Amino acid sequence: xxxxxxxxxxxxxxSIQKKDYEVLHDISFSINRNxxxxxxxxxxxxxxxxxxxxxxxxxxxxxxxxxxIYVDGTxxxxxxxxxxxxxxxxxxxxxxxxxxxxxxxxxxxxxxxxENIINHRGASKKEANAIAIEYLKKVxxxxxxxxxxxxxxxxxxxxxxxxxxxxxxxxxxDLLIADEPTTALDVTIQKQVLSLxxxxxxxxxxxxxxxxxxxGVVAEIADRVVVLYAGRKVEEGTTHQIFKNPLHPYTIxxxxxxxxxxxxxxxxxxxxxxxxxxxxKIDGCRFNPRCPHASSCPKCxxxxxxxxxxxxxxxxxxxxxx
Amino acid sequence: xxxxxxxxxAFRKLLKNKLATICFILIIIELILVIFAPLFTQYxxxxxxxxxxxxxxxxxxxxxxxxxxHWLGTDELGRDVWSRILYGGRISLSVGFISTTLGIIFGxxxxxxxxxxxxxxxxxMRIMDILFTFPGILLALLIVAMLGVNVVNATxxxxxxxxxxxxxxxxxxxxxxxxxxxxxxxxxLGASDFxxxxxxxxxxxxxxxxxxxxxxxxxxxxxxxxLSYLGLGVPQPTPEWGGMISTAKTVMYQASYLVVIxxxxxxxTVICFNILGDKLRDILDPSLRD
Numbered sequence: 255x256x257x258x259x260x261x262x263x264x265x266x267x268x269s270i271q272k273k274d275y276e277v278l279h280d281i282s283f284s285i286n287r288n289x290x291x292x293x294x295x296x297x298x299x300x301x302x303x304x305x306x307x308x309x310x311x312x313x314x315x316x317x318x319x320x321x322x323i324y325v326d327g328t329x330x331x332x333x334x335x336x337x338x339x340x341x342x343x344x345x346x347x348x349x350x351x352x353x354x355x356x357x358x359x360x361x362x363x364x365x366x367x368x369e370n371i372i373n374h375r376g377a378s379k380k381e382a383n384a385i386a387i388e389y390l391k392k393v394x395x396x397x398x399x400x401x402x403x404x405x406x407x408x409x410x411x412x413x414x415x416x417x418x419x420x421x422x423x424x425x426x427x428d429l430l431i432a433d434e435p436t437t438a439l440d441v442t443i444q445k446q447v448l449s450l451x452x453x454x455x456x457x458x459x460x461x462x463x464x465x466x467x468x469x470g471v472v473a474e475i476a477d478r479v480v481v482l483y484a485g486r487k488v489e490e491g492t493t494h495q496i497f498k499n500p501l502h503p504y505t506i507x508x509x510x511x512x513x514x515x516x517x518x519x520x521x522x523x524x525x526x527x528x529x530x531x532x533x534x535k536i537d538g539c540r541f542n543p544r545c546p547h548a549s550s551c552p553k554c555x556x557x558x559x560x561x562x563x564x565x566x567x568x569x570x571x572x573x574x575x576x
Numbered sequence: 577x578x579x580x581x582x583x584x585x586a587f588r589k590l591l592k593n594k595l596a597t598i599c600f601i602l603i604i605i606e607l608i609l610v611i612f613a614p615l616f617t618q619y620x621x622x623x624x625x626x627x628x629x630x631x632x633x634x635x636x637x638x639x640x641x642x643x644x645x646h647w648l649g650t651d652e653l654g655r656d657v658w659s660r661i662l663y664g665g666r667i668s669l670s671v672g673f674i675s676t677t678l679g680i681i682f683g684x685x686x687x688x689x690x691x692x693x694x695x696x697x698x699x700x701m702r703i704m705d706i707l708f709t710f711p712g713i714l715l716a717l718l719i720v721a722m723l724g725v726n727v728v729n730a731t732x733x734x735x736x737x738x739x740x741x742x743x744x745x746x747x748x749x750x751x752x753x754x755x756x757x758x759x760x761x762x763x764x765l766g767a768s769d770f771x772x773x774x775x776x777x778x779x780x781x782x783x784x785x786x787x788x789x790x791x792x793x794x795x796x797x798x799x800x801x802x803l804s805y806l807g808l809g810v811p812q813p814t815p816e817w818g819g820m821i822s823t824a825k826t827v828m829y830q831a832s833y834l835v836v837i838x839x840x841x842x843x844x845t846v847i848c849f850n851i852l853g854d855k856l857r858d859i860l861d862p863s864l865r866d
Contacts, residue, residue: 309764314694343766350764355757360779369775370765418761425765 257324258428258461259308259346260284264321266300266307268532274319275532277303279486281321285429285461290452292464292476292493294508296529300485301465305431308463309348310338326428344374346429347422352438353414357406363417364402367424374425389420392457393450412443419450423458430455433465448475469512473497481505484530484540487561491568501570503545539573547574586783589859596855599848606845610665618645619656621663621815628654630831651820651834652827661841664815668845671731671809672797678735679796680789683742688781690743691750692773701747704740712737713802720808730809734799738792749784753777783860790853794846801842817842 266278278300285291293301306312308323310330323330325345330338350356358366367386371377377385383402390398393416406414415435422430432451436444452475455462464475472479472493479496481489481504489502500506507525527544530536538555542548548555551573559571590596609616631641633649643650648657690700707715719733753759754777762772801818803809810816812823817838824834 311760311764339766339768341766342764348761348764350757350761352757356761358758358762358776358780360782361776373766373771421765 256287257284258287258326259463260322260324261304261308262322262324264304264307264323265319266303266312266316267319268313268316270315270533276319277316277485277532278307281482281485281487283480283487283490285463287428287461288455288459289477290455290462290464290475291478291480292466292472293480293482294466294469294472295482296467298529298532299482301467301482302433303485304482305348305433305463305465308346308429308431309342310335343370343422343425343427345427346431347425347427348431348433349415349418349422349435351434353411353418353435354438356418357414359406361405362402363404363406363409367402367417367421370421371424385424386420389424390417392423392454393417393420394446395420411439412447415439415443415447416450419447419454423454426458427460429461429463430458431463431465434467435464436466436471437468444471445474451475469508481508484536485532486540486558487569487571488541489568489570495565495568499565499568501564501568501575502541502572503547503574504541507544539571586856586859590852590855593855595851599851599855602844602848603852606665606848607669609662610669613659613662613666617656617659617662619659621655621659622813623655625650625654630827632831633657633833635833648837649831649833651824652831655815657834657837660815660820661817661837664817664820664838665841665845667727667810667814667816668797668800668818668842671727671734671800672793675731675734675738675796675800676789676792678731679738679742679792680785682735683739684746684778684781684785686739687743687746688750688773688777691747692754692769692777697747700743704743707736707740708744713799716799716803717806717808720803725808725811727810727814730800730803733803734796737799738796742788742792745784745788746781749781750777753780756780787853787857787860790849790856794849794853797849798842798846 261284262282264278264281265276267274267276281300281304283291293304295301303312303316306316307318308325308330312318318331321331325341330341333341357363364383364386367389368379368382371382371385372379375385386402387398390401395401395413395416401409409417436447439447448471451462466472476493478492479490480487481496481502483504489496489500489505496505497509500509504525510523511525513522525544530540530543536542538553538557539545539548539559542554545554553573559573561569561571562575564570564575590600628643628650630652631643631646631650632639633642634647636642646656646658648661651657651660686700686704690697710718716733716737719736720729723729723732759772759776762776800809800816804816804818805822807822810819812819820838821835824831828835
């Protein structure tokens with residue numbers, strides 16, 4: 255299978271007041287063509303930073319310390335700024351969390367779609383218009399000709415997210431990065447956008463990196479799941495493996511935290527404790543202050559657990575699973 | 577085409593405001609009078625006639641000194657005040673317009689570069705700070721003194737004077753726009769910095785530019801009047817409002833209207849542009865909108 259994205263041993267850090275704090279530690283995973291990989295975890299675990307690393311859009315105080323990011327076989331970390339810019343849009347497109355602010359409010363939808371198509375496909379204005387209409391139809395927008403003339407404020411959130419998806423897809427990227435694209439939408443629209451992405455993936459033959467903290471969304475869309483905790487990958491497996499047989503105590507905690515209406519005992523069981531600050535130093539496993547099993551295992555406080563393959567394709571980093 | 581639409585919307589909103597409408601109409605009337613000055617007066621603004629010195633205007637219609645035709649009277653050299661006001665307005669308005677335009681072009685350029693590129697920020701803004709340390713008119717005086725007294729140099733002086741405040745305001749706006757998510761989104765689609773700056777940042781800064789340009793127009797007109805009053809703007813005998821006030825000083829007690837009339841012209845123009853700018857800001861400035 256062809257890999258559209260391959261991240262290897264990625265380390266990234268933010269410098270705050272001239273001190274570097276590691277936000278991503280040894281992250282590795284890959285995405286094949288026609289596959290959706292979900293990255294899940296709490297706010298601040300490094301999900302969005304991962305996407306920004308791939309897009310090379312880290313804020314000024316952030317940097318990739320080591321590791322490589324291959325998109326379509328090219329290592330982005332070795333490219334110049336100008337070369338990376340050619341990759342953005344063309345090879346990898348990104349859908350943002352907040353559709354309300356991700357469009358320029360002063361320009362029509364049509365202008366913004368066309369400018370992107372002309373830029374990436376070298377189409378004439380007329381061709382670009384036709385392509386724009388085609389893609390708006392693809393994302394399920396009724397009377398696209400009219401929509402092209404409208405400004406972002408005239409569209410609802412769901413419509414704007416569709417426009418953004420159309421904009422990203424119209425450049426025909428091989429990798430689609432979606433950073434919580436449904437978080438700002440209400441549930442019915444969320445469902446529509448998810449099935450839209452599923453259909454489009456098959457259509458475009460692209461790989462999707464989907465960032466979310468919503469396990470319901472994961473179950474719906476993902477082929478494989480990567481669980482991040484405090485900048486580290488703690489578990490990786492197919493969606494089936496992760497949901498049927500979660501191995502890491504953190505993943506189990508996440509599953510339990512989802513309320514299940516079908517059970518008699520309708521109760522949310524949160525993971526105790528709070529997420530560590532990046533400035534905090536924790537020896538051993540980063541999850542140990544919150545882990546229910548750590549107290550009986552001294553190793554958890556001494557060394558960081560290595561990634562092991564518990565079953566084919568299912569990896570976990572936990573001392574207790576050895 | 578699309579941008580015109582939006583400006584039209586803003587313009588229609590502007591006309592809903594009575595005060596702004598009055599100011600707008602006054603400015604239009606003034607522009608017509610000044611541009612087509614020969615149609616509204618038959619006298620040459622520089623033609624002197626010492627036999628007709630200091631003749632009063634329409635307010636002394638019963639006086640035997642009143643000359644029909646010179647409805648605003650004549651000055652100490654027998655020149656028609658009405659034609660001098662009209663032709664003087666040509667200088668005031670065109671200097672105001674040209675120096676504001678030059679100020680906008682360079683101020684926007686510097687402001688955008690400083691706001692967008694962090695590396696250039698310090699260099700550009702420190703240079704602007706140096707220009708800021710001169711009290712406004714002093715900087716213009718300095719430039720005119722160095723380059724020589726004429727209209728072109730006065731225009732250059734006023735333009736340079738307005739660059740730093742433009743640059744500072746545009747920079748602030750660009751800093752704000754730069755952080756918007758749509759800029760990141762556009763960048764993630766592979767847009768170049770140049771494209772982002774010209775297509776997205778500039779366009780979003782446009783309302784701010786329009787507002788400060790209108791306000792600046794008022795102060796530029798005031799500046800050229802000030803410079804001419806000080807004898808450093810437009811040399812005599814070319815009519816100019818500030819210059820008219822300056823030469824009328826000597827006969828102020830016999831003929832106060834020679835000071836008052838050009839004074840009214842300056843004040844009216846400046847107030848109109850200021851009010852227009854103020855109302856435009858209410859409409860266009862996103863930070864004041866809901």
